[in-house]
Amino acid sequence: MTPHRLAERAEALAELRPALHDKDFLLSYEQPDDAIAFVNRAAGWLHDAARAGLSLRMFDGGVGISIFRDKSTRTRYAYRAACSMLGLQTEEIDESTSQIAHGETVRETAAMLGFCTEVVGIRDDMFLDEGHKYMTEVAASLEESAHKGALLGRPAVVNLQCDIDHPTQALADLCHLEQVFGGLPALRGKKLVMSWASSPSYGKPLSVPQGIVSLLTRFGMDVVLAHPEGYELLDAPLAAAERFAKESGGSFTRTTSMREAFAGADVVYPKSWAPAWVMRERTKLLRGRETAKLAALEADALAQNARHQDWECTEDMMSLTRDGKALYMHCLPADVSSVSCERGEVAASVFERARLDTYREASHKPFVIAAMILATRFADPAAELLRLARRARRRRGA
Amino acid sequence: MTPHRLAERAEALAELRPALHDKDFLLSYEQPDDAIAFVNRAAGWLHDAARAGLSLRMFDGGVGISIFRDKSTRTRYAYRAACSMLGLQTEEIDESTSQIAHGETVRETAAMLGFCTEVVGIRDDMFLDEGHKYMTEVAASLEESAHKGALLGRPAVVNLQCDIDHPTQALADLCHLEQVFGGLPALRGKKLVMSWASSPSYGKPLSVPQGIVSLLTRFGMDVVLAHPEGYELLDAPLAAAERFAKESGGSFTRTTSMREAFAGADVVYPKSWAPAWVMRERTKLLRGRETAKLAALEADALAQNARHQDWECTEDMMSLTRDGKALYMHCLPADVSSVSCERGEVAASVFERARLDTYREASHKPFVIAAMILATRFADPAAELLRLARRARRRRGA
Amino acid sequence: MTPHRLAERAEALAELRPALHDKDFLLSYEQPDDAIAFVNRAAGWLHDAARAGLSLRMFDGGVGISIFRDKSTRTRYAYRAACSMLGLQTEEIDESTSQIAHGETVRETAAMLGFCTEVVGIRDDMFLDEGHKYMTEVAASLEESAHKGALLGRPAVVNLQCDIDHPTQALADLCHLEQVFGGLPALRGKKLVMSWASSPSYGKPLSVPQGIVSLLTRFGMDVVLAHPEGYELLDAPLAAAERFAKESGGSFTRTTSMREAFAGADVVYPKSWAPAWVMRERTKLLRGRETAKLAALEADALAQNARHQDWECTEDMMSLTRDGKALYMHCLPADVSSVSCERGEVAASVFERARLDTYREASHKPFVIAAMILATRFADPAAELLRLARRARRRRGA
Secondary structure, three states, X not given: OOHHHHHHHHHXXXXXXOOOOOOOEOOHHXXXXXXXXXXXXXXXXXXXXXXXXXXOXXXXXXXXXXXXXXXXXXXXXXXXXXXXXXXXXXXXXXXXXXXXXXOHHHHHHHHHOOOOEXXXXXXXXXOOOOHHHHHHHHHHHHHHHHHOOOOOOOOEEEEOOOOOOOHHHHHHHHHHHHHHHOOOHXXXXXXXXXXXXXXXXXXXXOHHHHHHHHHHHHHOOEEEEEOOOOOOOOHHHHXXXXXXXXXXXXXXXXXXXXXXXXXXXXXXXXXXXXXXXXXXXXHHHHHOOOHHHHHHHHHHHHHHHHOOOOOOEOHHHHHOOHHHOOEEOOOOOOOEEOOOEOOOOEOHHHHHHHHHHHHHHHOOHHHHHHHHHHHHHOOOHHHHHHHHHHHOOEOEXX | OOHHHHHHHHHHHOOOOOOOOOOOEOXXXXXXXXXXXXXXXXXXXXXXXXXXXXXXXOEOOOEEEEEXXXXXXXXXXXXXXXXXXXXXXXXXXXXXXXXXXXXHHHHHHHHHOOOOEEEEEEEOOOOOOOHHHHHHHHHHHXXXXXXXXXXXXXXXXXXXXXXXXOHHHHHHHHHHHHHHHOOOHHHOOOEEEEEEOOOOOOOOOOHHHHHHHHHHHHHOOEEEEEOOOOOOOOHHHHHHHHHHHHHHOOEEEEEOOHHHHHOOOOEEEEEOOOOHHHHHHHHHHHHOOOHHHHHHHHHHHXXXXXXXXXXXXXXXXXXXXXXXXXXXXXXXXXXEEOOOEOOXXXXXXXXXXXXXXXXXXXXXXXXXXXXXXXXXXXOOHHHHHHHHHHHOOEOEOO | OOHHHHHHHHHHHOOXXXXXXXXXEOOHHHOOHHHHHHHHHHHHHHHHHHHOOEOOOOEOOOEEEEEEOOOXXXXXXXXXXXXXXXOOEEEEEOOOOOOOOOOHHHXXXXXXXXXXEXXXXXXXXXXOOOHHHHHHHHHHHHHHHHHOOOOOOOXXXXXXXXXXXXXXXXXXXXXXXXXXXXXXXXXXXXXXXXXXXXXOOOOOOOHHHHHHHHHXXXXXXXXXXXXXOOOOOOHHHHHHHHHHHHHHOOEEEEEOOHHHHHOOOOEEEEEOOOOHHHHHHHHXXXXXXXXXXXXXXXXXXXXXXXXXXXXXXXXXXXHOOHHHOOEEOOOOOOOEEOOOEOOOOEOHHHHHHHHHHHHHHHOOHHHHHHHHHHHHHOXXXXXXXXXXXXXXXXXXXX
16 A cells, blocks of 8 residues: 555545544444444555554654553553554543542543543443433543633543443444455445354453444444344334435344354354343342342343354354354454353364454554544544655554 | 834843753852842743744753652643653653652662753652752752763752742743732732632642742732731741842731731732641651551641631622732632632632733743743853844744 | 664674574574573663763664563563663553463464564563573464464564563673673683572572573673572583583582682672572463462471571671672572561672672663664664664764
8 A cells, every 4th residue: 555545535535524523432323424434444554554564653742641441451451552653642530549440430530530631531341221321421521621611622522432332343244344345335235143152251341242243233234133032232223224224225133043144145244242131130230239139130141142052153154144154253362161261152173264354353453443543633634644644654654 | 012022022131140050950049139020031032033933943842851759630741741842852750760869779779860961850749848959959969970071061940849949830920920919019018918728638749839938938028928827838938038028128927817918919829738746747757657647647737727617718808908919829720619629728709800911920930931941051041042043043833 | 881882782793694584582592602692682681872972763663562470570671671772662461351371372472462562571480491481482373373474574582581581681780791801801700609599489490500500601700509408400501501601611500509609700600599499380370360279388498498597698697708809699589688688688888888780780771672673674784783873873962
């Protein structure tokens, strides 16, 4: 990819109106098509430019805050890598060495952390009905403080996974599909199965399946959501998926049979998640520190999972897909049977064959995050990419 | 603020002789007037330049170390934001994953951390008679190691709050007063009340009130220190306040009546702190790990606090101030009655009215820290600001 | 050191063929002479350039990952300082907030952390037969992921101390010897004693003595390894030391008498380490969480140490060395008798005399690490140094 070609592509991006400047990126299904298209194409641009050795530095100093309310390796790293590429230093707010909490203090702390900050990346996915709410509280405080002149600017909040959506994952997955199938138009009519899968752990968030179905239905795909009874997802992202399927000429269907779902599929995304009622109950019990009831809940939930151990992505299951060769996707880490657990989401041989593919899938995430930062921080983000292409500075040996 | 105007202001700064090059910034009351004036004006310059979008990068690589011996969100972030703006990477020394301690190891560790370091920011405010001593030990080791050729240079130690002073807070507060009243000369003759206030917690440091009275008396203000009997501050900063009041033509008086103090006040700063004897006893008991005695001490201290619950900044108290409209100041977080506690330092309605003001007050801190780094690292710091103004590089889209 | 002279020295470096591009730096004794010579000379170049105030920034964005599987202050800081000087941001992977482990997950995590990464620095020195193995696993995963197009490039793994070697320490020690004796040729024929010394703690790694004898025998020194029976080192680095001694015209001998070793020595390096069998047993017991047996093992090991308390670097011992003035070396922190422990590796007066020297010894480490990053990331690393010299940008006031 030459700087000249990158410049042409940056110029072409000017046709989009992402309308994200000084805004947040919280739920992808609330974003207009141009915002989604811009993040997708800008992420691709940044990825190609990085592979071509270009420096992507857009900031000469400044801070990217991160708040992780759950353990994280991949997303934490992807966020830091994105900030670093753009020239921002990352500052992680550790709740154990600070005093962030809900309510009054969220508002104040957000203001205190916003002075010289470009972006606040938040992961808060464990407690149903909480994560998205927390992010909107932080955003509201930043908005107020910026409006009243207490901050240098209005930092953007970027959702690094909440209880409703995981937009950086779903958009990275979209970039991967685009590469594998040779462009977004090629996705039209392809059958993608977002399927529940069995796991020996419980309490996995619902945000990945919700994010996948509410994003990929925008591209004319035939999206099938499969799960056993009792593993229903939240209403709002499903309603969005239905609306998008209609608008895009694709489809969104649901089934309680993994085999039926896999039949003729072009893409399968088998992944465990918890029943919504378990997540809600768990939130309540964790708050009340009801240890005994939590143990009982875990036992119940695991017993429920165990009744569906046949929801495993085996060779047999894969053989049902188109030519037996559907693309296997996963956000990682997967529960691989007889490797990371006795019996889990996917058979070892299926996963091993797809393993490098899942790494390539994950490799888009830093660039998706970088594209979100670009889109929220610059009034004319395409012009900024054009500037980088023309500057043509090397990242290594700069 | 145009680069041209910024250049003029940088040139005007050359009249000051801060004499801080290759030195530390530990206690503001030990600094000559020019050092205080330089930090104040350079902080204002950096803040205005940042708002104008200028890049403030002065370093092309290098490290700013931080050592926090107490929980911190605001000051930690402010330090990192300052380092980031100037082009330094922050490296926090976590005592739980390293082995820093008092005595021999302080000397050695300071040397080990000084090789490529520009500045060491330290917060050590919990133990009376300890924090300032620790900072001087670190500084002495850096001085020796630099002098003997073991380091690239002599890193500066910057006090991010000790047992005696909180200079980055007090100087940020000064910047705020300057903005609110329209310049430092306008502070002359204004009545500022640094008042103790009630709190349901105990063991709050004395450094904020000590820092406030020993700084603001330099500007011709009528500074009143108010607290119940038993909440006396340390002698040294009070002696400095008296001396400064005389020199500046202001006054420094003390009272044990909050109402008397508030009468006709232009500025009120109601904030809790612990009695010095409690802090000393606590230091001793914490060292001896005497858990039972610590609990008894806490109970005693809280009972003592509880006898003064009327030391609350209520609407009634505020009505005593000049036109009932004194500026309310706080270093945050405040104990807000019926919000963050049942009954605390300030009534909810008073705090809510002042809330955004306290955010603006806090917004100066990163720039005060940056000004201290500038003043301690450059032989001619005004020339460095002039260079930034003439370079006129944008921070965003650089 | 003028930019002109630095440019000449960079040009002279082009004669070496380090052959480290896109490779790892794990065990110094597996590296060809040119790789060792390059790291030594490039470290010296970078150190001199830094002292001359030159900016060493080679990267315009990018990440240096660090993984510390043991407490660390010095090496952690040295790694971050090196990354910062070169323009990389450091991202520390904390195993308590992520989920890195051996086996399947190492492979996957390494891939996930490699996307935009230049270098992965790892310290894993506690468990015998583990650390080096872990580093090779990480390197293999990065190699595979890079080869299959999942990464932007092939990040280098740099050994920040494993169970076999501590190359950044040994190479920093080499830089120190070079400075003290006036060049590497001057080391020829000098007697260096790597001696065990007594300590009240147990479980110290073997990597420092192994690294020292397997590196310094390359330079024609008469290297003596001294320790009581029962404190034998691993075979592989000793075999390398014997081979290097033969090739370089130096010698490598072993003794169980500290006095005999110190007689006529030019350099002494008295430092405690654990018997290999204790480290192996400890690894096993720690894995099985056998607390009682661990306590028994510690008691045994300390009792064994206590039988050799006369292995202390006293004034009397030092008087045996050449003119009573051998250079004292230590990787720090040392167990100083009557200072950091009752009776340890070195007498207080001996250590105090050498103290600043040990700081200067340690000061080379950031530059050794920076040289390793340079050598592994650039196809023509000498040309990159030449570019820095010609650019002649100041680090401060850049």
